[in-house]
Amino acid sequence: MSKSGVPKAVTKLLERLFHPMTGINAAPRLQYQSLGEEMPQSTKTAIMIIGGAEDKVHGREILHSFFVRSGSTDAQIAIIPSASREPAVIGERYREIFTEMGAKGIEILDIQDRAQCEDPILQSYAESCTGVFMTGGDQLRLCGLLADTPLMELVRQRAQRGEITLAGTSAGAAVMGHYMIAGGGSGESPNRSLVDITTGLGIIPELLVDQHFHNRNRMARLMSAIAGHSDLFGIGIDEDTCSLFEGDGLLQVMGKGTVTVIDPKELTHTNLFNIGATDPLSIGNLRIHILVHGDCFNLQKRIPIHSHSDNT
Amino acid sequence: MSKSGVPKAVTKLLERLFHPMTGINAAPRLQYQSLGEEMPQSTKTAIMIIGGAEDKVHGREILHSFFVRSGSTDAQIAIIPSASREPAVIGERYREIFTEMGAKGIEILDIQDRAQCEDPILQSYAESCTGVFMTGGDQLRLCGLLADTPLMELVRQRAQRGEITLAGTSAGAAVMGHYMIAGGGSGESPNRSLVDITTGLGIIPELLVDQHFHNRNRMARLMSAIAGHSDLFGIGIDEDTCSLFEGDGLLQVMGKGTVTVIDPKELTHTNLFNIGATDPLSIGNLRIHILVHGDCFNLQKRIPIHSHSDNT
Numbered sequence: 001m002s003k004s005g006v007p008k009a010v011t012k013l014l015e016r017l018f019h020p021m022t023g024i025n026a027a028p029r030l031q032y033q034s035l036g037e038e039m040p041q042s043t044k045t046a047i048m049i050i051g052g053a054e055d056k057v058h059g060r061e062i063l064h065s066f067f068v069r070s071g072s073t074d075a076q077i078a079i080i081p082s083a084s085r086e087p088a089v090i091g092e093r094y095r096e097i098f099t100e101m102g103a104k105g106i107e108i109l110d111i112q113d114r115a116q117c118e119d120p121i122l123q124s125y126a127e128s129c130t131g132v133f134m135t136g137g138d139q140l141r142l143c144g145l146l147a148d149t150p151l152m153e154l155v156r157q158r159a160q161r162g163e164i165t166l167a168g169t170s171a172g173a174a175v176m177g178h179y180m181i182a183g184g185g186s187g188e189s190p191n192r193s194l195v196d197i198t199t200g201l202g203i204i205p206e207l208l209v210d211q212h213f214h215n216r217n218r219m220a221r222l223m224s225a226i227a228g229h230s231d232l233f234g235i236g237i238d239e240d241t242c243s244l245f246e247g248d249g250l251l252q253v254m255g256k257g258t259v260t261v262i263d264p265k266e267l268t269h270t271n272l273f274n275i276g277a278t279d280p281l282s283i284g285n286l287r288i289h290i291l292v293h294g295d296c297f298n299l300q301k302r303i304p305i306h307s308h309s310d311n312t
Numbered sequence: 313m314s315k316s317g318v319p320k321a322v323t324k325l326l327e328r329l330f331h332p333m334t335g336i337n338a339a340p341r342l343q344y345q346s347l348g349e350e351m352p353q354s355t356k357t358a359i360m361i362i363g364g365a366e367d368k369v370h371g372r373e374i375l376h377s378f379f380v381r382s383g384s385t386d387a388q389i390a391i392i393p394s395a396s397r398e399p400a401v402i403g404e405r406y407r408e409i410f411t412e413m414g415a416k417g418i419e420i421l422d423i424q425d426r427a428q429c430e431d432p433i434l435q436s437y438a439e440s441c442t443g444v445f446m447t448g449g450d451q452l453r454l455c456g457l458l459a460d461t462p463l464m465e466l467v468r469q470r471a472q473r474g475e476i477t478l479a480g481t482s483a484g485a486a487v488m489g490h491y492m493i494a495g496g497g498s499g500e501s502p503n504r505s506l507v508d509i510t511t512g513l514g515i516i517p518e519l520l521v522d523q524h525f526h527n528r529n530r531m532a533r534l535m536s537a538i539a540g541h542s543d544l545f546g547i548g549i550d551e552d553t554c555s556l557f558e559g560d561g562l563l564q565v566m567g568k569g570t571v572t573v574i575d576p577k578e579l580t581h582t583n584l585f586n587i588g589a590t591d592p593l594s595i596g597n598l599r600i601h602i603l604v605h606g607d608c609f610n611l612q613k614r615i616p617i618h619s620h621s622d623n624t
Contacts, residue, residue: 186529187526187527187529188526189527189568189570190526190570190602214500214501214502215499215500215501217498217499217529217532219529219531219532220531223602238501238592241501256501256592257501257592258501258592258593258594269616269618271604271618280550280604280605281570281604282570282603282604282607282616282619283600284601284602284616284618285599285600285601286600286601286602287598287599287600288600289595289596289597289598290502290594290595290596291594292583292592292594293592295594304580304594304597306581306583306596307594
């Protein structure tokens with residue numbers, strides 16, 4: 001895995017993320033104010049970071065949004081189940097869902113070896129598909145197989161250019177930043193050993209993503225992680241909840257739970273660099289926003305934009 | 313339990329807390345920069361809010377500080393074990409500890425009925441003692457037995473005037489604010505039903521205390537609680553950790569874990585008042601500080617003051 005800085009390829013994404021700047025008064029009329037598949041949904045391509053355990057049975061709101069944003073009945077979907085130790089099973093599960101929704105084409109890119117990422121047939125599909133879905137499993141496995149491969153470069157660039165919709169859930173969400181939380185614990189005072197950080201796939205480099213967030217009590221580990229990365233945003237995504245990026249500089253929230261934004265821009269102090277791995281961490285001045293369905297966060301202005309309907 | 317506003321008696325405490333104002337440059341040289349009983353410790357009276365599971369065997373730093381602040385070998389200590397269903401056992405445990413340290417007098421005020429709080433003998437001891445220690449157990453039980461009784465009024469007033477050192481651990485800590493967290497859950501998106509709030513003993517009214525804090529993953533419940541009480545400070549205290557107030561406007565941190573301060577002063581938004589009990593909460597703009605041993609928090613200026621030694 002690359003230990004280098006943020007790849008140059010992402011500068012284009014940053015431009016897309018931050019221009020045009022969308023202020024608090026210019027908040028877009030969201031297309032998914034109500035749950036369920038019956039409402040009109042945005043067809044824009046997006047990067048969708050899903051906190052795991054997304055609804056696969058009832059409203060399937062998040063997966064349906066992925067389907068619609070991938071082109072609906074014209075969608076050509078690539079499922080990457082490589083995070084999982086049972087890629088065939090999990091790949092098939094998602095194939096059934098998107099088939100049932102009416103996707104035109106679905107391929108499971110069952111990559112179990114980095115060499116496969118140079119396979120011209122797989123690359124050709126990645127070149128022509130309209131949506132890519134990365135399943136859950138183990139984020140270290142996923143990065144180990146995909147990072148810095150021609151296939152992943154292609155997917156990343158196409159997602160960053162807005163040519164495809166790229167979604168990842170659970171482990172598939174964890175890999176989205178330049179840095180990635182590989183694992184960690186809970187039930188302890190914030191401390192360095194509570195979280196393992198390594199390199200991710202750098203789809204949206206400035207995010208440090210954690211998933212199954214409040215469901216698995218991961219606030220202390222994300223705060224511990226962000227103390228050492230005050231140039232990033234900590235993004236904690238609950239289960240069946242999605243942080244969605246259309247490239248307009250906004251993080252949009254969709255789904256059942258919350259998205260917690262930890263903004264360390266005004267951090268005044270941390271003892272992180274002067275203590276042992278298990279010593280308790282001091283962190284002065286984190287700003288925290290908890291967002292629900294319909295809310296947004298302006299990444300450049302660093303302010304939340306709450307839904308007028310208050311989710312009621 | 314009183315459902316009325318903040319009792320008038322506490323205005324004196326507020327004066328003591330906020331005058332003289334102690335700024336960042338006037339931070340006192342803390343007397344407990346190093347762990348262990350061998351270091352000189354402050355003998356000032358204080359209100360000590362302990363996050364539960366304080367060390368009772370080895371360094372016993374927090375309990376020893378309580379002992380010293382209660383007068384050391386001149387200490388006359390009242391133990392209130394009423395939160396516990398086994399008051400005799402837990403009372404005896406603390407009696408042994410303070411006896412071993414050398415306290416001059418120790419009485420267990422085994423209150424199991426509100427009528428006992430009018431007993432002249434108990435009141436007389438509460439009038440003459442130098443330290444009061446409230447054990448763990450059930451905070452609802454403790455408040456049910458003590459709130460608005462002559463005995464508790466006496467203890468509160470003496471503590472607020474700085475005449476005695478008053479400590480509470482676990483349930484004994486939970487009761488310290490005007491409002492109290494009576495119970496709650498974890499492992500969920502922040503929501504109203506995640507936390508039960510009732511009235512506490514109002515020792516330091518402006519605090520909303522939670523204990524066993526990161527140990528029991530209580531960040532989401534304290535944020536949920538504070539969303540509805542933006543005039544308070546949320547104070548989450550880890551196990552074997554103490555928030556200590558000498559009446560100079562500073563919260564001082566002592567012990568093994570962290571104290572998390574949630575400051576909702578700049579809260580810009582919450583959907584709290586417009587949603588159902590289990591709907592996810594949105595909360596815009598919480599400020600959070602995580603403090604370790606030796607750190608302080610200035611309650612009036614609302615700023616953390618970190619130890620120069622960074623706890624190393």
